[in-house]
Amino acid sequence: MIMSADALASARTGDEEAFRQLTDPYRAELQLHCYRMLGSLADAEDMLQETLLAAWRHLAGFEGRASVRAWLYRIATNRCLNALRDKKRRIPPTPVPPFSPPEPTSHAEAVWLQPYPDDLLNAIPDAGPGPETRYQSQEAVRLAFVAALQLLPPRQTATLLLRDVLGFSAAEVAQMLATTETAVKGTLQRARATLDQRRGDEVALVVPDSVQERDLTRRFAEAFTTDDIAGIVAMLTDDTWLTMPPAPHQYRGADAIAGFLRASAAWRSGRRFRLLPVRANTQPAFGCYLPQAGESIAYPAGLIVLTLGADRIHAITRFLDDDLFARFGLAPAI
Known part of the structure; x- marks a missing residue:
């Protein structure tokens, strides 16, 4: 989406309506990005608000060398990385079953996971896969994919999402994560290898609403x-x-x-x-x-x-x- 120079200038003077004009087109996809990063719908909602607040506060420092979308993704990604490093992050207590269940086959490595309503997904325009993407948009929101992401180191998760799901270039991702293109390529290779190993053999899923x-x-x-x-x-x-x-x-x-x-x-x-x-x-x-x-x-x-x-x-x-x-x-x- 082309940025409106007039809206940006007005937003910098404190015009909240102009700021919404700049950021509203990206709210739904930013929240989904935060959900993929964190595995939690509740945390994704919080991170979206933190992202928009930070963008509002630092709008004067936005020089326009990147698109508004890329700038917002940089803020959102780093807010999520901070949240994943925060030891105070609220982890739900393990529920106690009301009956004595049989011995489980195994215990999960990651339990911090929530589902994502399709009504929220429907609010995101489907622009189709870009030249840099590796995953189809539908595949990249399925539970198995999101659950597997939670087992990666946070920077690997961020790099894989920005490159393989959202299609940002290696140079753009390096700028977002304050690192080098060489580091981005290495991190991405490790993330792909680990994710492919953890997800195992993919099954052919039924067509939605068929x-x-x-x-x-x-x-x-x-x-x-x-x-x-x-x-x-x-x-x-x-x-x-x-x-x-x-x-x-x-x-x-x-x-x-x-x-x-x-x-x-x-x-x-x-x-x-x-x-x-x-x-x-x-x-x-x-x-x-x-x-x-x-x-x-x-x-x-x-x-x-x-x-x-x-x-x-x-x-x-x-x-x-x-x-x-x-x-x-x-x-x-x-």
Whole structure:
């Protein structure tokens, strides 16, 4: 987007409307960038506000040698790096399950992860992949990608996002991170290698909002809300993962997941989950509700995001953070 010289001049005199004219076109994509960096929707919202406040305060020092967009990304990236270095960053407490779950297959390395509403993604114009990008825009917001980013050193995360997702040149990234192009190239190589190793073999995911996606999502919802564990297992791949951020325990494979679901059903003693459909990270999702014993009103009980292939479920991620419901426009009770 071409910068308006008149808007910049007016903003420098304290004109807030002119400043919004300069920065509003980038708000949604800047928040998504902060989310990719931090893995947290709540932190991304905070970092966006910090970025805009810093831009407002330092507008007089903006010389116009880079675009407004690149300047804002420089501020946002460095604010996120500061947040990742901050030992006071609020990490959610590990939830204590209300029942004794079976032994997990493994424990997660990173539990600091939240889903991202598709409604916010829809506000970002799709300019298509640039010549410097390596990842498609849809792939670069999926849960598996964002989760893998959280396991990289922060500067590797920043470099990979700026180069391979956003398409900034090595020279631009070096300027943003106050380093050299040679250092950027080395950091990027290490980030790519680590990310490729951690993500493992990629699966072909179902096309969003396709007939296949709608059918598999409907069948999962029916089985999940009726405690049809056999029906759920029939939809899983041999290596499907069930994870529950911020809880660290993970279950892999049909047998392990079925064992967890049976323990959950026994604890609920006939109470059934209710689901409301939403979308997160371009994937089908549900707000999950559960009534108290003897009550007809159901209350939030986690947000479920499904990773789907053509005819199977590859991952079930249930976020145990009921504060997410308001951000997804979900009711506090049904």
